[in-house]
Amino acid sequence: MTIASQPAVFLDRDGVINEPVHDPQDGRPEAPLRAQDVALAPGAVEGLAELARTGLPLIVVSNQPAAAKGKVAESDLAAVHARVVELLAAEGVAIEDWRYCFDHPDALDEARRDCACRKPRPGMLEAAASDHGLDLTASWIIGDTDADVGAGRAVGAATILVEHPKTAHRRSPDLVADVVVGDLAAAAAWVVGAAAR
Ligand SMILES: [Mg+2]
Numbered sequence: 001m002t003i004a005s006q007p008a009v010f011l012d013r014d015g016v017i018n019e020p021v022h023d024p025q026d027g028r029p030e031a032p033l034r035a036q037d038v039a040l041a042p043g044a045v046e047g048l049a050e051l052a053r054t055g056l057p058l059i060v061v062s063n064q065p066a067a068a069k070g071k072v073a074e075s076d077l078a079a080v081h082a083r084v085v086e087l088l089a090a091e092g093v094a095i096e097d098w099r100y101c102f103d104h105p106d107a108l109d110e111a112r113r114d115c116a117c118r119k120p121r122p123g124m125l126e127a128a129a130s131d132h133g134l135d136l137t138a139s140w141i142i143g144d145t146d147a148d149v150g151a152g153r154a155v156g157a158a159t160i161l162v163e164h165p166k167t168a169h170r171r172s173p174d175l176v177a178d179v180v181v182g183d184l185a186a187a188a189a190w191v192v193g194a195a196a197r
């Protein structure tokens with residue numbers, strides 16, 4: 001049996017689908033750590049709806065190290081995930097697959113310090129490709145940081161950088177994406193245009 005190989009659209013979560021939230025511990029906008037802090041980002045619903053019309057699988061790939069670093073419980077991260085899903089469902093948006101890396105080099109548990117899935121490593125994309133029969137070199141990744149661009153580069157995917165104004169501290173001028181846009185709606189328009197060519 002052969003599995004048809006198709007492109008997918010990989011999406012980062014924080015700063016693309018939902019708004020970053022001010023983290024009192026490091027003073028910067030990072031992942032929301034409480035369900036009540038989740039708010040969808042401007043252009044996210046519009047962009048996801050447009051991407052869904054392409055028929056390509058939409059797969060979220062997100063680094064979530066806060067529990068590994070001891071900042072919150074794993075159940076808090078699960079609650080944030082559930083809230084994002086809930087807010088999207090209320091807008092009629094469904095994501096095919098959610099993939100999270102819960103590891104970090106500073107993890108309290110040594111077993112979580114080194115992994116193949118923390119972006120910019122490509123483990124989440126590769127695992128999704130294996131599970132869904134995806135052609136990674138024909139896929140896109142949409143994210144707001146160098147880690148997203150790096151993960152996409154590592155598998156030969158096209159990279160779209162969303163320059164969320166609150167997460168500029170996670171972007172360097174050295175790593176240039178294939179496309180640079182302001183929000184997910186603009187990213188989706190680019191994917192749709194490229195898919196039509
Ligand atoms: Mg992000």
Ligand SMILES: [Zn+2]
Binds near residue numbers: 101102103115118
């Ligand atoms: Zn990981």
